[in-house]
Amino acid sequence: xxxxxxRRLLQMIPVFIxxxxxxxxxxxxxxxxxxxxxxxxxxxxxxxxxxxxEFGLDQPVWQQxxxxxxxxxxxxxxxxxxxxxxxxxxxxxxxxxxxxxIVAILFEIVIGITLGVITGLRRGRPVDSGVLLLTLVVISxxxxxxxxxxxxxxxxxxxxxxxSVSPDAAFGELIVPGLVLASVSLAYVTRLTRTSIAENRRxxxxxxxxxxxxxxxxxxxxxxxxxxxxxxxxxxxxxxGALMGGAIVTERIFNIHGVxxxxxxxxxxxxxxxxxxxxxxxxxVFLVANLLVDxxxxxxxxxxxxx
Amino acid sequence: xxxxxxxxxxxxxxxIALAATGCGSGGGGGGGGGGxxxxxxxxxxxxxxxxxEPANTNEVQGGKVLDMIFxxxxxxxxxxxxxxxxxxxxxxxxxxxxxxxxVKSGWKFSNGEAVTARSFVDAWxxxxxxxxxxxxxxxxxxxxxxxxxxxxxxxxxADKLSGLKVTGTDTFTVKLxxxxxxxxDTLGYVAYAPLPKAFFxxxxxxxxxxxxxxxxxxxxxxxxxxxxxxxxxxxxxTDKAQNDGVDLKVYTDNNTAYTDLLAGNLDLVDDVPASQLxxxxxxxxxxxxNTPAGIIQTLAFPFYDKNWDKSGSEKVRKGLSMAIDRAQxxxxxxxxxxxxxxxxxxxxxxxxxxxxxxxxxxxxxxxPTEAKKLIQEGGGLPGGQLxxxxxxxxxxxxxxxxxxxxxxxxxxxxxxxxVGNPIGxxxxxxxxxxxxxxxxxxxxxxxxDYPLIQNFLQPLYYTNASSNxxxxxxxxxxxxxxxxxxxxxxxxxxxxxxxxEGVVRDNMAAIPLWYQNGSAGYSDRVSxxxxxxxxxxxxxxxxxx
Numbered sequence: 028x029x030x031x032x033x034r035r036l037l038q039m040i041p042v043f044i045x046x047x048x049x050x051x052x053x054x055x056x057x058x059x060x061x062x063x064x065x066x067x068x069x070x071x072x073x074x075x076x077x078x079x080x081e082f083g084l085d086q087p088v089w090q091q092x093x094x095x096x097x098x099x100x101x102x103x104x105x106x107x108x109x110x111x112x113x114x115x116x117x118x119x120x121x122x123x124x125x126x127x128x129i130v131a132i133l134f135e136i137v138i139g140i141t142l143g144v145i146t147g148l149r150r151g152r153p154v155d156s157g158v159l160l161l162t163l164v165v166i167s168x169x170x171x172x173x174x175x176x177x178x179x180x181x182x183x184x185x186x187x188x189x190x191s192v193s194p195d196a197a198f199g200e201l202i203v204p205g206l207v208l209a210s211v212s213l214a215y216v217t218r219l220t221r222t223s224i225a226e227n228r229r230x231x232x233x234x235x236x237x238x239x240x241x242x243x244x245x246x247x248x249x250x251x252x253x254x255x256x257x258x259x260x261x262x263x264x265x266x267x268g269a270l271m272g273g274a275i276v277t278e279r280i281f282n283i284h285g286v287x288x289x290x291x292x293x294x295x296x297x298x299x300x301x302x303x304x305x306x307x308x309x310x311x312v313f314l315v316a317n318l319l320v321d322x323x324x325x326x327x328x329x330x331x332x333x334x
Numbered sequence: 335x336x337x338x339x340x341x342x343x344x345x346x347x348x349x350i351a352l353a354a355t356g357c358g359s360g361g362g363g364g365g366g367g368g369g370x371x372x373x374x375x376x377x378x379x380x381x382x383x384x385x386x387e388p389a390n391t392n393e394v395q396g397g398k399v400l401d402m403i404f405x406x407x408x409x410x411x412x413x414x415x416x417x418x419x420x421x422x423x424x425x426x427x428x429x430x431x432x433x434x435x436x437v438k439s440g441w442k443f444s445n446g447e448a449v450t451a452r453s454f455v456d457a458w459x460x461x462x463x464x465x466x467x468x469x470x471x472x473x474x475x476x477x478x479x480x481x482x483x484x485x486x487x488x489x490x491x492a493d494k495l496s497g498l499k500v501t502g503t504d505t506f507t508v509k510l511x512x513x514x515x516x517x518x519d520t521l522g523y524v525a526y527a528p529l530p531k532a533f534f535x536x537x538x539x540x541x542x543x544x545x546x547x548x549x550x551x552x553x554x555x556x557x558x559x560x561x562x563x564x565x566x567x568x569x570x571x572t573d574k575a576q577n578d579g580v581d582l583k584v585y586t587d588n589n590t591a592y593t594d595l596l597a598g599n600l601d602l603v604d605d606v607p608a609s610q611l612x613x614x615x616x617x618x619x620x621x622x623x624n625t626p627a628g629i630i631q632t633l634a635f636p637f638y639d640k641n642w643d644k645s646g647s648e649k650v651r652k653g654l655s656m657a658i659d660r661a662q663x664x665x666x667x668x669x670x671x672x673x674x675x676x677x678x679x680x681x682x683x684x685x686x687x688x689x690x691x692x693x694x695x696x697x698x699x700x701x702p703t704e705a706k707k708l709i710q711e712g713g714g715l716p717g718g719q720l721x722x723x724x725x726x727x728x729x730x731x732x733x734x735x736x737x738x739x740x741x742x743x744x745x746x747x748x749x750x751x752x753v754g755n756p757i758g759x760x761x762x763x764x765x766x767x768x769x770x771x772x773x774x775x776x777x778x779x780x781x782x783d784y785p786l787i788q789n790f791l792q793p794l795y796y797t798n799a800s801s802n803x804x805x806x807x808x809x810x811x812x813x814x815x816x817x818x819x820x821x822x823x824x825x826x827x828x829x830x831x832x833x834x835e836g837v838v839r840d841n842m843a844a845i846p847l848w849y850q851n852g853s854a855g856y857s858d859r860v861s862x863x864x865x866x867x868x869x870x871x872x873x874x875x876x877x878x879x
Contacts, residue, residue: 056350062768063761064383064469066392067779068793069768071472073464073486081467110385110541111557119558125382183597190593194559224562282590284559291586292381295727297761 028325035321039314044096046310050303051092059084060297064108082106082300093299101305105300107293113304118287121308123196124278124285128270130198130205131212135263139213143220143259144252149333158221162214174207191282204281208274212266219262223255230254232248259326269314272306295314373578373878374564375860377602377871381558381584386544388527389468394781398523398870400578403444403546404561405571407435407524412866412875415628415682415785417519420571421449421528421547423504425521430513430822437504440571441858443530444551451506453528455498459483459523460534464490470525472800473783476517478509487583497674513820515827520784527553549575549874559584575874576862592855601860601878604871606853608730611669618855624671627869628682628782630674630790632806633722633738635843636772641716642806649712651842654720654775657705657745660698662738664848667730671853674698675846678838679790680782682867684866689789689827694839694846702745709746716774719750723776724758724761731777739848767803778803778844785867787831795834795843804844811837 061084070078078083083094084104098105104113146155155230165173179294181203182190192200227233228251236250286305294300324331382396388404391397407422411432418734419425423436441449460466462474464484471484478497483490497509510517520526535538543552549571550563564579585591588607594600596617606614606622614622635651637643660674673681677693685858696704709715722739724731731755739752746752753775757763766772780801782789792815793799797807818830838844852869861878 057759058762058765061762062764063759065764067764067781068392069803070469071484071486071763071800073484074467074469074471076487077464109381109383111555118559119556149481178593183593186597189599190597191590191599194556194583279587280590282585282587282594284584285587288586289558295759296383297759 031034032318032322033226035318042314043307047096047303047307050306051095051299054294054297054299054302055088055091057297058314059300060108080285082108091299094149095303099304104304104307107301108296108298113300116301116306119273120284120286120305123283124143124197124271124274125286126196126251127208127274127277127283128267129202130201131209131270132263132267133214134206134209135213135266139216140220140256140259142217144224144247146217147224147228147255148222148247150221155221158217162217165210165214170207170211170233171280173210173278174204177203177207178280183322186282194281194284196285201283204277204283207280208238208270208277212262212270216259216262219259220255223258224251227251253327257324260323260327264316264323265313267316268309273314274308335545338531349538373516374581375577375579375601375873375876375878376581376583376599377873378588378594378600378604379561379582383600384469385541387468387541388457388529389466389470389473389525391468391524393715394868394870397524397868398528398542398873399552399582399810400546400562401548401870402550403544403548403552404521404522404524404527405441405548406527407437407548408519410522410785410867412864412872414684415687415867417522418786420522422518422521422688425518427518430515430517430820431510433508433510433517434501435506435508437506439504441547442568443532443545443547444529444566444568445532447530449528449530449547450503451500452503453530454526455500456534457527457529458498459494460529462495463493471521473523473525476512477510478511480511501571501576511720515819515824516783516786516788519786520789523784540614543876549573550580553579557834573874577860577876577878579634579873580873580876595855595857598857601857602854602863602876603856604852604854604865606855608668608733611671611853614853614855620858621858621863623854623856623863623864623865624851626673626681626867627850627852627865628680628867629852629869630675630678630680630780630845631676631850632678632778632780632813633775633845633847634778635768635775635806637807638805639716639773642774643665644713646712647716647815648841649708650715651712651845652817653705653712654843655694655697655705655845656699656701656708657742658738658847659700659741659843660848663734663741667733667737668848671851672848673851675848678794678835678844678846680849683785683787683790686825686828687755687785688790688831688835690832690835693832693835697842698846705745706747715751720752721755721774722752722768723755723757723763723774725760725777726759727759732756734847735777756757770805775804775845779850781868787828787835788815788818791831791834791838792819795838806843807840808837808841 061070061078083091106112107116142158146158149155180191181187188203232250236246248310272284273287278287280287287303290305375414380395383393384390386396386399388400393398403636405420408417409420409811411418414875421438421441423438426434433650458474462471462480462483474480477495481497482492483495512731530545532545543555549569553562553564561582564573569755590606591603592607592610595603605615635642663670664674676698677690681689722735724735726732735754739754742752743749793801795806795811796815797812814830814834818827821827821830852865854865854871856863860876860878862875864872866872
């Protein structure tokens with residue numbers, strides 16, 4: 028197990044370097060970001076040159092990348108164009124997005140798995156068809172439609188929530204945005220769980236457990252659910268990264284100042300430092316989440332061993 | 335049966351969740367919304383692009399704040415746009431080149447420091463100095479010694495502008511490197527604001543919490559999300575704030591801000607999203623403002639491209655101008671928040687200031703048959719096709735560019751005569767412009783720095799001027815502008831500028847499209863809301879009921 032973890036950690040290095048290099052190049056290809064800093068008028072050449080020097084943009088790209096990566100390893104992610112260190116931006120953005128992600132994941136786990144188990148155990152019954160139809164609707168409606176609709180109904184028409192989230196972004200305020208963010212994944216989790224449960228219900232070990240006269244509750248939670256959760260855990264694990272990076276739409280609708288907001292600002296202003304910095308952290312989150320998922324397999328199913 | 339209990343539990347959780355959010359909105363004590371019940375106005379805001387310093391702020395969002403916390407020598411009247419003395423006791427000159435400025439005594443910064451002549455001279459020297467990277471540095475370009483403090487290339491050979499001299503506690507002199515009769519009227523621009531010693535002593539701390547001499551002081555500032563400004567009781571001016579303060583809340587999307595306004599969560603939105611313009615009157619009734627601002631949109635041409643700068647091509651440009659149905663586009667796409675342009679300035683200048691309705695004449699009137707004839711006489715479209723470049727990331731540029739193309743195509747009877755050429759980001763758009771990579775016309779917007787006709791002409795059309803993106807050059811125009819700047823009589827100066835504008839018209843250096851209005855909506859909690867000519871709300875006059 029230990030060796031497996033170390034091998035996986037080592038594998039992360041090339042993935043990490045490749046991903047950051049790609050992002051770095053992509054942002055760079057878009058051209059000189061200083062041009063957009065002076066509004067509709069041209070920056071005067073002397074100031075532009077000075078700014079370019081300050082942000083290191085006067086050097087060749089490979090050198091910029093090396094300097095950048097060197098700085099990253101010392102914890103320095105550079106400075107955004109408004110004069111704020113990127114680490115400061117991260118310090119304010121990540122806690123918010125992590126809270127939002129936690130809310131979303133909780134929705135996926137609690138509602139998604141519950142609905143999945145219910146429908147899996149009652150395949151073909153009206154409950155099953157109803158939930159299936161519902162998930163189909165949720166999957167087919169884009170997030171921004173659900174988001175705007177909920178915002179309009181709950182926020183403006185009925186006044187249950189504030190349409191926008193305050194800068195503090197407490198858990199309470201994030202429930203509706205979290206639900207919106209989770210909605211599509213939630214539908215997938217429901218369907219995955221349902222299929223998995225329905226399949227495993229007919230397997231030998233479940234029949235054995237039932238034949239032994241174990242209580243139904245124990246059969247479902249200890250035997251059936253534990254084995255059925257493997258594909259679901261994989262999905263939720265990879266979803267953590269996707270949710271954090273994909274929150275751009277949800278964060279924009281509810282005016283949440285998290286990772287999505289900063290990434291959007293960074294891209295629009297062509298701020299290499301911000302975009303690469305945030306993406307770097309997201310890549311790490313993605314990789315770690317994947318590793319955790321793989322390790323969870325062994326816990327869920329002892330037959331899975333890692334040499 | 336077990337499943338049923340699960341379902342109940344899930345439903346219960348959802349119910350609790352909704353209840354929790356309900357409580358959250360009811361409490362409202364947190365981030366300083368409209369619910370505090372005091373006389374604080376909450377207003378939408380965008381994240382300033384640059385650090386908040388007077389000489390470094392060149393966009394509306396940062397300018398908004400600086401306008402609340404700073405007062406300069408002059409201030410532009412919110413209604414007429416006339417430059418009026420604020421901190422200036424008097425500004426004397428006999429030759430339009432040497433000015434003696436007397437500052438009113440008794441004014442203070444909100445940290446207790448006195449505002450003296452030195453506060454201005456230090457601030458201007460800081461703003462002009464190349465090593466400080468100030469994006470508005472060129473505003474000091476008229477002052478003697480600028481070329482030493484801010485050379486075009488290389489490093490600076492002086493730290494201070496030789497044209498600025500402090501001659502007493504409250505007096506200083508300014509020597510310009512050319513005659514510039516309307517110079518005093520430019521001093522209302524925020525780049526010329528005075529700065530306290532605290533700015534130079536601890537710059538980082540100042541940026542975290544700016545200190546100025548205006549009617550408001552910054553009480554807290556969390557970058558990227560909220561700035562709380564409070565009425566400053568020690569303010570020396572007569573335009574004291576009519577409310578207790580303003581909370582500026584950052585919105586990524588003006589649609590969300592508008593939704594917040596409808597839900598009673600926000601008092602003021604100073605940028606009504608284009609998609610809501612249709613419903614704004616039914617949503618807000620009389621609480622919607624749509625007033626002209628000093629902004630004009632034009633189509634600029636790449637005169638560095640031979641195809642656009644040959645003899646006869648002015649006929650093509652005039653023809654294109656006539657092919658655009660401005661009235662229809664401003665009505666349908668902009669819901670009358672734009673007015674078809676008929677000159678190259680803005681109605682906010684007024685007749686005395688140089689605005690001349692209809693100066694463009696027939697060239698700006700929709701006339702498809704004449705348009706087709708002119709374009710053919712001028713040798714047809716360069717390259718056979720017109721590509722209008724614009725940035726696709728902000729505004730509703732795509733909509734109007736497509737409409738303009740549609741109008742041109744109709745006039746020419748050719749479906750492929752004109753196409754839009756979207757460019758991903760504003761930075762990249764500007765990039766291609768400054769590198770002279772445009773092969774056809776491109777959108778150009780101009781928001782005035784100060785309400786002077788000079789500001790609508792010189793930076794845009796003077797040879798090699800800072801915003802002359804198309805590199806248009808015309809000796810007659812340059813001569814007229816020089817003469818206008820040297821003219822001490824204001825009325826004569828304005829009429830010379832108008833003659834220069836005539837040169838722009840005869841050559842159709844850029845196609846004027848429309849004047850832009852400022853739009854805003856507000857809640858029934860506030861009153862006396864107005865936009866000034868820069869389309870910024872006059873915050874200090876807003877009353878909270």
